[in-house]
Amino acid sequence: MRAVHITAFGEVPQVVDLPTPTAAAGGAVIDVELTGLCRSDFHAFAGHDDGVLLPYVPGHEFVGRISALGAGVTGWSVGQRVTAPFVCGCGNCDWCTAGESQICPNQTQPGFTYDGSWAEQVVVPAASHNLVVVPESLPGASVASLGCRFATAFRALRDRAQVRRGEIVAVFGCGGVGLSAVMLAQAMGARAIAVDVSPGALELARSIGAAGCVNPTGLSPEEVAAEVRAVASDLTREGVQAPGSQSALPGPHVTLEALGRSETLEAALRSLDPLGRHVQVGLFAEVPRTLIPRVVALELSILGSHGMAAADYPALLDLLLTGAVDPGVLVTRELGLDDVPDALAAMSRGTQPGVAVIRP
Template sequence: MKAAVMEEIGKVVVRDVPRPEVEAGGLLLRVRACAVCGSDVRTIWHGSSHVKPPRILGHEVVGEVCEVGAGVSGYAVGDRVAVAPAIGCGNCVYCRSGHTNMCPELETIGFEFDGGFAEFMTVPAKAVRQGHVNKLPSHLPFEKAILAEPLACCLNGQEPLGIGLGQTVAVIGAGIIGLFHTELALLKGATKVFVIDVVPQRLEHAHSLSEKIVTINSALVNPVEAVLTQTDRYGVDVAIVACPVGQAQAQALQMVARRGRVSLFGGLPASNSLGFLDSNLIHYKEIGVFGAHASTAAQNRLALQLLAHGQVDSRHYVTNTFPLAHIVEGIHAMKEGQIMKAIIQP
């Protein structure tokens, strides 16, 4: 089969590899679409402690079951499915309490396992056993279902933030993740969302989603001052940092109200993650600061429902598809910020 193999840092090659064998308890999928994630771009250019090349990347993956491993029940050849890629052990304290994304033994498709930038992909038995293979709602096409995984990660990130009716929210970063956060905040009843970015086209796009969205170009104005001015100097109830920038984390603490909540959704490069947060702001303003990592199978199912019912309008995000042979082009376009999401169709 054809697959895009990350052979070393900075090098992805489309070539023939043996078609993978399905293990007992697992599934073999014919990949119908797999989207490039910002983390894939980061892994390709900077490496990842979870990826040992050669490796087929791709964790935002949907496909059709084409072989069912021995002992598997509940799935049949032809089933259309999306895979929740981050798989816990199923036994530890976190897994047992439903927070499988916090499992110390977490293994992820497209990181520790070969992923979806290929014609076929195996789903490990432990993923099938723990409910990570979600059947698609019948009227949800593959190219929209692909968004379930990043949307699920946003659902996970917002869980501790308590966004509700009448609240104000600031989202720093108007990429697909920032816009998903914005849409979810509005769904939960936020009255106003400030979307902050430095790229005018991204802000225009954000503005087109809802009249409740106020855009701020932080290349032109001080975003903290802009938010304070427009909130009677109280600040927002919730600030979400949806970009990998330490300075933005610092600004989030400054623009959030007393007793507000801040989500550090975007991780920082490992070499530059220290020294951005003023802990006195957290202390005196009684700010709650929360992290976010990956998502659970249940959050992926909820994301599929939101997409199937049009509560998050996927049309805005499914704009750039590439055949597998042209994957490198798609990855570059994302790296350069020309497109929001590259969707690969093997």
């Protein structure tokens, strides 16, 4: 099969022919229809993730069809259209049996701990536990980013932050997961403030329903927080503030950081209303500074969010089937495998607005 192959961190990869994968006991082989190009792929390529071993094939979010099943897999058949979370649980531990596979201590991750989906085929281990049926009516472009960005944003807002109708959610970093969070916040009855240095990303955020936008270019974290609180105050005067905020200049009830930078984390924490909830999704290349005195004084909550288990996908797919959200509108580019090496290397200079998908 053809695949993107990385043999050295930070060096432009090659598209090569690799052996076709086989379905080990309990696993499945998937013919890839579409796969995503995600900022997390760049972090691994740049050598920021300790668990990634060379050489490897990137790619951790995909939609495709089952082409082979290993021994012991039941309830699935060749030809079914499927996806899987980017965190594949072992299916046997206490966390997996409780429906929390995204924190499975024995987890595997395509594109990180084993060869991923930037290829014509990808393996899903513990297939009976990790596979998710994808309805034929859903366009591939709407499903390709569910495995990471959209599912991560969905669980971050619904389950971790427990966003309520009428609340204000500030999203720091409007790449794929950030834009997904903007769209989902609106679907949950909240109002989103988009924060990003890219005018194109902010324009896209507005087009999918952001109630306000802040460009932090040239601003300190304190100044960014002041801008965000000012937008939140304007939204409050419009009558959309949920009950409970007592601030003279209200801030967001929820912040979500999707970039992985110390300065945006600081700005998010500085902008939060007392008793606010911060959800950290972005991955840091280095240990960030955290405003613990402010967290203590305002009784802020800091919540991590790391993907979503396969068992939680039906609720997310229902949003797509009913038309409440359409991740496909975030897709701005479709690439072939031969386009990927240069596109991956270009991410060191920043990320283009919207989501890119790859058709092997």
